[in-house]
Amino acid sequence: MSFKFNFCIEEAEDCSVECTGLSDPKEEKPENSMQLSGDKEVQMKLSTKNKEKGIALNSCFCNSDVLDDSNMSKDKAEEKTVCCKPAIEHKIPQDVNEVMENKIVEQTSGLQFVNVSVVEMTLSNEDLHGENIVSKTVTANSDLISGVYEGGMKIWECTFDLLRYIEDEDVSFKGKSVLDLGCGAGLLGIVALRRKAREVHFQDYNSTVIEEITIPNVLVNCDSSDENGDVTEEPSEKIFKKPKTHAGLLSKCRFFSGDWSNFTLLMQNQTPSVKYDIILTSETIYNPNYYDAMHDLFQHLLADNGTIYLASKSHYFGVGGGVLLFETCIKKGNRFNINTLKTHDDGLQRMLLSLSFKDC
Structure with a gap:
């Protein structure tokens, strides 16, 4: 499998208003995206709750392009919030073998995953989820289209840096609650699952990614005999016939799509509200416009003694994000300690970071 790093951000064409300070700045038309409800009133209620809880809109200390409520009416502010993608939970399929139809599985050391090219070819012939992300990326000639598609169908390089760190340091997940944030292929969460996470x-931002990539990948790894889930190599081109799959460890999994602000709200509204002992995330700080929503998510969803493991390139050319700017954002918030765990200097510099609450 080859890795693509052409971080060319294209703006969404179908949304005329901008979501400044939220996790994704633009969104497509409602008829072309998976909705929490067809009723716009439901989304307006989510907007109100976002404001009441102080999520994203009232914490724009990281983004210089701050939403200025003094120069904007209440209606327009709410219109900006509605523009963002609702967070929804995806049901675990009853017939797990049906999920693997038209899928080809690749293998690397200890892990299996569906061949993305085959998935893209299938989706280009028939759009099953209403997002049309394959045709849009082809048209835009880009692996990222801000507010439309956030790169979840690719396995990005830094993911393997974090997987190796987990193996080398024997990071313990036993009995812990884990979030794979911006999961894409879900390899980080799969390793946590197989290392006995509770x-x-x-x-992931896109429902298509969850349904066509993440859930199938979890399925094909559920019955593997390698319980440690160690990964030491990047994917090979070896392709083999898909195995018979069973629900297995799926009972420990939940799957969500949508923007980070609404995902945070959804988890806070659970009974009891959700807190994660460990948050794993890779290549998610490429766009500074998303830092506020990420900070709020960390602040509200990380357990008091929890740890965040983050893998990133030092800088994302053409997008503007990177480790230095992200660290500046975190330090301004004054809620987290941030430490550098490892730096890779081969090629474009890559870094592994950890975050935890101060005074914990």
Whole structure:
């Protein structure tokens, strides 16, 4: 499998208003995206709750392009919030073998995953989820389209840096609640699952990614005999016939799509509200416009003694994000300690970071 790093951000064409300070700045038309409800009133209620809880809109200390409520009416502010993608939970399929239809599985050391090219070809012939992300990326000639598609169908390089760190340092997940944030292929969450995490939640911006990539990948890894889930190599081109799959460890998993602000709100509204012992995330700080929503998510969803493991390139050319700017954002918030765990200097510099609450 080859890795693509052409971080060319294209703006969504179908949304005329901008979501400044939220996790995704633009969104497509409602008829072309998976909705929490067809009723716009439901989304307006989510907007109100976002404001009441102080999520994103009232914490724009990281983004210089701050939403200025003094120059904007209440209606327009709410219109900006509605523009963002609702967070929804995806049901675990009853017939797990049906999920693997038209899928080809690749293998690397200890892990299996569906061949993305085959998935893209299938989706280009028939759009099953209403997002049309394959045709849009082809048209835009980009692996990222801000507010439309956030790169979840690719396995990005830094994911393997974090997987190796987990193996080398023998990071313990036993009995812990884990979030794979911006999960894409879900490899980080799968390793946590196989290292005996109590539960693992997978979150990605796109419903298509969750349904066509993440859930199938969890399925094909559920019955593997390698319980440690160690990964030391990047994917090979070896392709083999898909195995018979069973629900297995799926009972410990939940799957979500949507923007980070609404995902945070959804988890806070659970009974009891959700807190994660460990949050794993890779290549998610490429766009500074998303830092506020990420900070709020960490602040509200990380357990008091929890740890965040983050893998990133030092800088994302053409997008503006990177480790230095992200660290500046975190330090301004004054809620987290941030430490550098490892730096890789081969090629474009890559870094592994950890975050935890101060005074914990």
